[in-house]
Amino acid sequence: MATTVAALQLVEKKLIALDSDVSQLLPALGRQQILVGWHADGSPILRKRRNPITLRQLLTHCSGCGYDFLNRDLVRLRRFQGTTAATRKATVEEWFDQPLLFEPGESWEYGSGVDWVGKLVEQFSGMSLEDYIKRHIWAPLGLSSFTFWPKAPGYTHKLATVTELDPATKKLQVCNEGLDLNRNVTECFGGHGGYCTAADFAELLFSLLADDERVLQRSSVELMFQSQLPKKSQECLQRTMKNKNYTVGDFYDGEVYNWGLGGLLIEETRGSKAPYTRGPGTLVWSSRLNHFWFVDRSNGLLGVFMSHVVPAPDLKIRPLIRAFQENTYRENKNRQGFSSCAENIPQQQLELVEIREHSIQG
Template identity: 35%
Template sequence: MTTDFESRLQAAVAAGEIAGATAVVVDRDGVAFETAKGLRAVGGEAAMTPDTVFWIASMTKAVTSIAALQLVERGVLDLDADLSGLVPEFRDLKVLEGFDEAGAPRLRPARRAPTLRELLTHTSGYAYGFLSPDLLRLGGPVNTGTKADYIQPLQFDPGEGWVYGVGIDWAGFVIEAASGQSLDAYFAEHVFGPLGMADTAFVPGPEQEARRAGVHARLPDGSLAPIPFAMPQGPGAWSGGGGLFSTARDYGRFVRMLLNGGELDGVRLLSPQTVDLLSQVHTGERRAGAWKSALPTMTNDVDLFPDMRTGWGLATMITPEAGPNGRSAGSLAWAGLANCYYWVDRAAGKGGVFMSQVLPFGDAKALELFGALEAEAYGR
């Protein structure tokens, strides 16, 4: 029987509003629902399938956060310690305070280095250029595949605000320095291998590449156009903030691990106490998870819950109130730039993943479909 969500997804595909998408709903015991509709790329012939591979962008952040918290549990890292001994770049951080009349940046020394807690909660001061007109004006390297991509001045002193940015990429460098492993090797050994996430990696293998969905741009008339897309290849600087490729099936296993308090199929990644800790808001009264765009080709203005004071935990956004489509208060959620989304409702024991590939982020049609998937999961 075709569900309401499947009908709406198929209608969106037929109308050319979306090329295609995959989705799963999971509970603590397994997959409750799975579907794939449409094509992997506009103008192509390959159909979307449940094992289609997507660039999941910032859905990488939760994986990096879990990896960092594993090292905290082992006593290798501390959430609130000085990290400048592990990351030399933290010893000479600057805060950007605007530009003088001649157009030169006004920089001053940061009062201190960010902590791991601040990197994970986006309170470090590190921003994304597509959210910061000042960083765009400053310019700098983009997608060179090296650590230099992430060297930039802070927007404020660590701990003094909230801004979405590359802090979790720096958390990835912290993991590498503390563990002695490259980030891809650490993930493979400590996250993807234990969880059976065989289709998740920074660099898809040939078999995964053959199943990859194309990335599209939403044009002014609402239509879609395929666009060239590739992440920098090689070990220069694995992006712990946005570099992974995965499938809805694989990420559904990651969601199930969180639903089960850090364990899946008898394999434990985190203690229940740590999962409880990451599920708490660590940003106080600061509004987290909403922004104004500085680069409309990358992201729209975004406020996923305009009537709610959302916060940020140690891995995800947290919605402290019940959501309009069924999720419980205290649920975890986040997304990837090309309009992939997930939620983790630990109270109800449900979660879901929706994957598409269209820019800019915050696409109205993708968000509508993600909302319909969530409503389907709760029988709304």
């Protein structure tokens, strides 16, 4: 989310447009071909890309960039190359030196697009992504907890305990090494690896919910909550979300999905089988630690759920996420909803309805 906000700030400054072709700005990405199959000897079949790669596509995961931990073809490619996470280099360009999975704008797969966007932010700002986020997003919000380097002095003692499922006992145990998403890397990866407190992250979401213009203009926030995918990409996402175990969260038949700028957009909820009534245009997403968040502008609500459990998605966490949302919407039922337009919201009425941190002991 923070990297997306940073990119939209660049758009507001007219340094780049959402539909700008970034191939020349990111030559390591621009030279990538498309993986279309495999030769008999196990080598990849590649063809040249036809379509441009745009900032919008990178932000919405329809650029063709993938993650090898989510894609079998990229796992196969790593095996063919003889590389692993431990042997790969430590920068975005080196880590994601891999072919595209499809023609940009013609399908959908969650992947490394936002990691590449982080490189654009650094290019245009002349700052590291961490320094940019601290100065231009966290500081205007009065926050201070953000870092990509949790083992740096001043952060280690603040880290939450991470638990993992013991395959033998089927019980949760402390993950001794924690989960350092930035292990072996030497620069900021915009798509993952950012650390902050739950309260600070909720404050960022609250700024977007309230349209208070502390970090983004209202027109930019409006874009975040609008459908961004072309038809083929949206159809692919909708098929992907039929697998309710695809990602962390609480999803139901009858919902129509798209991608906004910053998260999964629940575009239509009228046919939803959910036991609570989230509004159309609700933005949600999650993390590898079974974290989940939502921003529902129709109902004037946001929520941040953190469990610090790996791996994800953990099916025992899902009922807790469901209960978290049910309770939030139930408490809100007798409150008067408020408009997403800041001028219509008395400041004293803006409140965080519920932010809870759950500690799962087993």
